Amino acid sequence: MSEQVGLRGRAWFQAFTGKNSPMVGDPGSVLTADAKLGEDTARFLCVVPNPEARFPCARRGEVGLEESYTLATRIREAIEQDKNGKKRPIIAIVDVKSQAYGRREETAAIFLATATAADAYASARMKGHPVIALVMGNAISGGFLTHGYQANRILAFDDAGVVIHAMHKEAAARITLRTVAELDELGHKIAPMSYDIHDYAKLGLLHKLLHVDDPDNPSRTTVAVVEKELIDAVADARAGSKDLSYRLTSPGAREMRKAGLAARARMEEQWRQA
Amino acid sequence: MSSATVIPAYVQRHSFIELDARARAQSLMVPGSWRELVGPFDRIESPWLPMQGIAPQSDDGCVVLKGTITGQPAVLIALEGKFQAGSMGEVSGAKMTAALDLATQDSQNGKKTAAVLLLETGGVRLQEANLGLAVIAEVMASILALREHAPVITVVAGTVGCFGGMSIAAGLSSYIIMTVEARLGLNGPEVIEQESGIEEFDSSDKALIWAINGGEQRVGMGAADELVLDDAEKIATSVQKYVRAGLPQVHRSEQVELYRERTAALDTSRQIDLLTLRKSWNSKTNQGGAR
Numbered sequence: 001m002s003e004q005v006g007l008r009g010r011a012w013f014q015a016f017t018g019k020n021s022p023m024v025g026d027p028g029s030v031l032t033a034d035a036k037l038g039e040d041t042a043r044f045l046c047v048v049p050n051p052e053a054r055f056p057c058a059r060r061g062e063v064g065l066e067e068s069y070t071l072a073t074r075i076r077e078a079i080e081q082d083k084n085g086k087k088r089p090i091i092a093i094v095d096v097k098s099q100a101y102g103r104r105e106e107t108a109a110i111f112l113a114t115a116t117a118a119d120a121y122a123s124a125r126m127k128g129h130p131v132i133a134l135v136m137g138n139a140i141s142g143g144f145l146t147h148g149y150q151a152n153r154i155l156a157f158d159d160a161g162v163v164i165h166a167m168h169k170e171a172a173a174r175i176t177l178r179t180v181a182e183l184d185e186l187g188h189k190i191a192p193m194s195y196d197i198h199d200y201a202k203l204g205l206l207h208k209l210l211h212v213d214d215p216d217n218p219s220r221t222t223v224a225v226v227e228k229e230l231i232d233a234v235a236d237a238r239a240g241s242k243d244l245s246y247r248l249t250s251p252g253a254r255e256m257r258k259a260g261l262a263a264r265a266r267m268e269e270q271w272r273q274a
Numbered sequence: 275m276s277s278a279t280v281i282p283a284y285v286q287r288h289s290f291i292e293l294d295a296r297a298r299a300q301s302l303m304v305p306g307s308w309r310e311l312v313g314p315f316d317r318i319e320s321p322w323l324p325m326q327g328i329a330p331q332s333d334d335g336c337v338v339l340k341g342t343i344t345g346q347p348a349v350l351i352a353l354e355g356k357f358q359a360g361s362m363g364e365v366s367g368a369k370m371t372a373a374l375d376l377a378t379q380d381s382q383n384g385k386k387t388a389a390v391l392l393l394e395t396g397g398v399r400l401q402e403a404n405l406g407l408a409v410i411a412e413v414m415a416s417i418l419a420l421r422e423h424a425p426v427i428t429v430v431a432g433t434v435g436c437f438g439g440m441s442i443a444a445g446l447s448s449y450i451i452m453t454v455e456a457r458l459g460l461n462g463p464e465v466i467e468q469e470s471g472i473e474e475f476d477s478s479d480k481a482l483i484w485a486i487n488g489g490e491q492r493v494g495m496g497a498a499d500e501l502v503l504d505d506a507e508k509i510a511t512s513v514q515k516y517v518r519a520g521l522p523q524v525h526r527s528e529q530v531e532l533y534r535e536r537t538a539a540l541d542t543s544r545q546i547d548l549l550t551l552r553k554s555w556n557s558k559t560n561q562g563g564a565r
């Protein structure tokens with residue numbers, strides 16, 4: 001896994017918004033800013049490492065209690081401000097290590113904290129805000145469920161530093177009693193097990209894989225390219241449905257999720273008869 | 275003296291957690307009202323498990339019953355904790371989201387259909403990794419869509435408990451019912467010990483685990499709604515109560531400001547005292563649930 005968790009996210013947040021600090025009252029780990037995106041003003045959100053964080057297990061870019069509640073607050077603020085007007089795009093810049101693994105977090109019900117953020121993202125989507133996740137680094141497990149996975153459209157950089165997965169490799173190997181090498185080997189055969197973004201792209205969950213030159217150092221040219229892609233994704237989201245049905249109807253899903261789609265079709269058929 | 279007077283109710287109760295997922299689900303619906311959908315005889319199995327030398331199950335560990343609870347249309351979705359620790363795979367996740375989405379459609383068409391989720395699960399099925407994570411995101415989206423029309427009631431009875439991404443799904447529910455045997459949390463103790471060290475969480479300390487994740491604490495601190503005895507009738511009564519209650523005034527996962535302030539008030543320089551937390555959080559200001 002990259003040692004650079006969050007650095008890329010911060011660099012791109014700054015490139016998109018011209019800002020590099022949290023909103024007043026927010027912890028250092030959540031960057032939020034409104035900035036021009038084509039004809040729109042979009043709200044950009046990014047979770048970054050905060051070595052000074054109050055919670056010791058949430059200092060390296062994990063999504064913990066404060067991060068979850070801050071994301072939820074800032075998204076709900078945008079929903080409230082736009083309730084009678086045009087719904088601004090919400091852009092989740094995703095470069096998150098994971099959820100926070102700590103006793104304090106469990107004690108204070110991090111399952112509920114993460115639910116508030118996922119709820120806010122999904123509520124924004126259901127109310128007509130185009131919600132776009134832009135995955136440019138790690139998007140692991142509960143970190144991604146909390147920050148990004150409720151988006152209408154998911155974009156990801158086509159880059160070796162991008163890892164979308166249920167568990168980071170070393171832990172998954174320990175828990176499934178395999179070596180890391182065995183896990184890599186399995187990933188080549190079984191696409192959902194793979195840590196390679198190209199295999200993830202086969203699952204039909206992504207809107208688009210973006211080639212970006214030197215993603216650690218966003219240049220004016222590459223930022224313009226990615227902004228164009230965000231603008232297109234926003235338009236596509238506005239033209240589409242407000243649920244996640246897109247992920248089930250994509251060509252990739254029809255190929256890779258045949259069993260799930262069969263279960264769904266059978267459920268629809270039997271539901272009507274029951 | 276008859277045996278009925280000396281044998282306490284606890285001994286004579288019908289244990290819920292000793293039942294499998296199918297029997298649990300059936301025990302909560304009006305007898306004769308339900309039909310199982312996409313059951314084992316439909317044989318829609320995980321295609322990914324056999325590729326890894328693991329026997330699949332014909333219902334993929336997910337039981338869906340459509341019927342009525344206390345006279346009202348309902349769908350009951352139960353995860354089988356004894357199959358792959360109740361983990362979510364492509365098929366079990368598709369069954370759950372499809373059933374929730376159909377309940378939403380019926381509700382939108384005037385037939386309000388509540389959902390009851392029996393969650394015994396470790397979260398993502400690691401053998402289906404990214405599809406497991408994706409279906410949990412989809413389940414969450416479907417819970418949130420149904421929750422605008424009809425209540426989603428989660429029951430965590432034990433003994434697997436509810437962990438990983440599915441604990442977030444539980445957090446999105448309208449109501450959570452737990453037993454003292456049940457545990458609810460995002461990260462299992464073993465995972466925390468592995469990631470943050472034994473000084474952070476000693477996963478062999480069972481008393482600590484139940485003190486943090488157990489039903490008594492979760493209900494006591496207001497993160498879940500009702501603590502029930504491991505008794506099929508008592509759990510059914512509790513489920514019926516919440517089906518009748520309908521939607522809460524405000525869902526717990528919408529109460530961002532309340533929980534943000536509570537979190538801000540915590541002393542993070544040391545581990546959080548469990549009893550103090552329970553007392554300070556379970557105040558009347560919490561509007562979630564109909565307690």
